[in-house]
């Protein structure tokens with residue numbers, strides 16, 4: 001497509017919940033500093049597939065992954081990979097905001113603290129940078145010690161984004177990050193994604209076609225555990241190759 | 255009569271029933287407290303708190319008993335809480351759901367219902383005889399630790415369960431290890447609940463006489479224990495001893511000692527409620 005290097009690549013990935021075959025032979029490559037949108041009807045496996053990239057499925061009993069996921073060419077499912085190291089490079093924002101029951105500041109610096117950073121000045125600086133990147137700084141700069149649980153839903157979600165950015169990952173996975181938010185917060189987060197693209201490779205799951213069209217460079221359409229089509233977002237929305245994609249984006253099912 | 259008025263009447267009826275039930279409990283408790291306080295409060299003075307027990311009721315004090323009670327509480331806390339909280343954390347956060355884990359779960363819950371005298375017998379055999387600790391504070395505290403462990407484990411697990419899984423996921427997703435997640439997120443977030451269990455356990459331990467008598471705690475100890483290896487008595491045993499004397503003055507002593515025991519219990523509960531409320535104000539999911 002273009003000359004950007006490939007950041008993340010899935011090769012023949014199959015995944016199972018016990019006997020249930022949830023992800024069926026998926027191959028996909030995501031280029032550096034692009035936004036890829038995952039779309040598809042509910043239950044088609046978008047979240048499952050997204051969690052494969054930071055191995056969050058490891059905690060689900062009976063879950064099994066086959067195939068290779070390459071991050072900068074290295075298989076993240078290789079035996080010698082430490083998941084906690086992997087997750088410092090691949091951050092995640094969840095569908096429902098899940099701030100820690102601590103202060104705003106503590107939320108943002110948590111990822112650094114567990115890496116052993118204890119220098120107060122470094123932490124404060126990192127917190128400010130991350131909160132600015134997540135467009136939350138102006139709203140919270142005077143109350144950094146306030147409980148994160150006292151923020152609004154949209155603020156909480158931006159805090160979760162800031163928290164993920166604070167440890168400077170290179171890939172950011174977002175599972176319907178705006179689904180619980182009002183239009184203004186949603187717009188803020190979309191704007192944010194635009195800016196973050198400069199530094200991060202972003203994958204975003206969304207049910208909102210307009211959102212996919214607005215924020216993403218490429219779009220991947222999933223159906224019943226398969227990757228039906230992955231193309232430039234413009235091409236996908238104007239001229240889909242597969243009839244199922246066509247049906248889905250025009251709202252004929254899903 | 256319409257359906258909704260009928261429902262409202264039922265609602266009211268149940269409210270009155272509830273208030274009635276509560277009053278029964280309160281009235282009895284109130285009567286007991288009034289009785290104890292009118293009899294015992296006048297007996298409490300500095301001498302009573304700082305005197306050794308004696309054959310003469312008027313010269314008897316509860317120094318050894320309350321010192322023993324504090325010793326026992328301290329040692330039991332040091333033994334039971336690290337063990338119980340760790341076991342609760344392990345069972346809740348680390349074990350996979352399996353037949354064995356649910357078997358353990360049921361049995362720990364059952365252990366909480368075993369009569370305390372059985373724990374006394376266990377303590378007598380294992381700690382006092384096999385491990386040759388004698389009728390020491392340590393043997394008593396170990397026995398009470400066994401007694402309260404199930405309470406601590408069960409309440410710890412409940413407290414951990416109340417922490418939403420999304421908190422753990424958020425922590426893992428930032429590269430935290432299981433240990434870091436448990437230690438820095440889950441435990442602090444469940445602190446209030448765990449504390450409740452801890453205090454429940456202490457309140458239980460502070461009132462126990464039977465298992466300690468079986469272990470060999472004495473009614474008459476003429477010195478304040480100075481190490482965990484010393485012999486000891488505790489307030490409930492002292493009270494039990496005094497109430498079984500024929501002279502009325504000893505009953506007054508018993509009432510006064512009961513007031514002190516209640517005071518310690520209420521103090522513990524008060525601290526717990528205070529800390530828990532403080533915590534709950536911070537964490538509202």
Ligand SMILES: Nc1ncnc2c1ncn2[C@@H]1O[C@H](COP(=O)(O)OP(=O)(O)OP(=O)(O)O)[C@@H](O)[C@H]1O
Pocket residue numbers: 017020022040041042043044045046047048049060
């Ligand atoms: N923990 C689990 N155990 C068993 N099956 C699961 C589990 N999680 C998801 N599944 C199944 O895997 C399939 C894919 O689920 P997934 O959550 O990935 O879908 P999704 O595309 O993200 O859906 P949605 O758009 O509703 O979020 C579904 O059929 C679901 O029932």
Ligand SMILES: [Mg+2]
Pocket residue numbers: 046047048175
């Ligand atoms: Mg999903």
